[in-house]
Amino acid sequence: MTPKILLVEDDPQIRRLLRVTLPPEGFTLLEAENGESGVAQNAEHNPDVIILDLGLPDIDGIEVVRRVREKSATPILVLSARGQDQDKVNALDAGADDYLTKPFSMPELLARIRVALRHAARTAGETAESVLTVGEIQIDQVRRVVTVGGHELALTANEYLILLVLVRQAGKVITHRQMMKEIWGPNNIMETHYLRVFMAQLRRKLEKDPARPRYLITEPGVGYRLKVD
Numbered sequence: 210m211t212p213k214i215l216l217v218e219d220d221p222q223i224r225r226l227l228r229v230t231l232p233p234e235g236f237t238l239l240e241a242e243n244g245e246s247g248v249a250q251n252a253e254h255n256p257d258v259i260i261l262d263l264g265l266p267d268i269d270g271i272e273v274v275r276r277v278r279e280k281s282a283t284p285i286l287v288l289s290a291r292g293q294d295q296d297k298v299n300a301l302d303a304g305a306d307d308y309l310t311k312p313f314s315m316p317e318l319l320a321r322i323r324v325a326l327r328h329a330a331r332t333a334g335e336t337a338e339s340v341l342t343v344g345e346i347q348i349d350q351v352r353r354v355v356t357v358g359g360h361e362l363a364l365t366a367n368e369y370l371i372l373l374v375l376v377r378q379a380g381k382v383i384t385h386r387q388m389m390k391e392i393w394g395p396n397n398i399m400e401t402h403y404l405r406v407f408m409a410q411l412r413r414k415l416e417k418d419p420a421r422p423r424y425l426i427t428e429p430g431v432g433y434r435l436k437v438d
């Protein structure tokens with residue numbers, strides 16, 4: 210079974226580009242030229258990943274995210290133009306999984322598709338492993354112990370929770386709002402700068418070179434991502 214990718218995009222050049230590049234990589238490509246068709250094709254074909262352009266001729270891409278999320282957990286990878294920063298944050302908060310800024314490279318897109326597929330497979334398996342491993346990082350969720358390359362880190366409760374959220378969704382971007390909701394609940398009154406402070410502390414403890422982090426990547430204006438490769 211080859212993974213099915215649904216591309217919702219009105220730009221014929223991007224559709225043509227994916228039509229020639231995705232099938233040789235082992236993906237089946239479905240195409241929708243507008244949002245309504247995208248929502249309908251998702252319901253009909255149940256794709257493995259949706260690639261969604263935010264600027265569509267009929268309904269807003271964010272509206273497409275909302276409608277897809279009412280019915281399915283299909284990973285959604287958003288394509289946004291430069292300058293659409295708030296749109297992509299809104300799309301992520303509405304339930305999209307990741308984003309790419311146009312123009313993007315094919316290797317970038319393929320890497321993001323693979324992260325989305327891996328994550329979906331893990332969510333479906335729902336094994337609730339007690340020990341999570343990403344690269345040299347290990348989190349023992351039962352003992353709440355974090356090690357990097359075998360060395361135990363002394364983390365505060367907030368640092369531990371931030372790392373846990375990122376490791377559980379390794380490779381995926383987590384928005385500031387999502388992170389704060391996961392850690393302090395939906396009614397939190399914390400501000401984003403607290404998150405930056407905790408993240409800086411966590412980097413100092415976890416990264417060999419905190420100025421050039423290997424794992425804890427900042428996505429400017431959006432949030433954070435734990436790098437997997």
Ligand code: CA
Nearest residue numbers: 219262264265
């Ligand atoms: Ca467009």
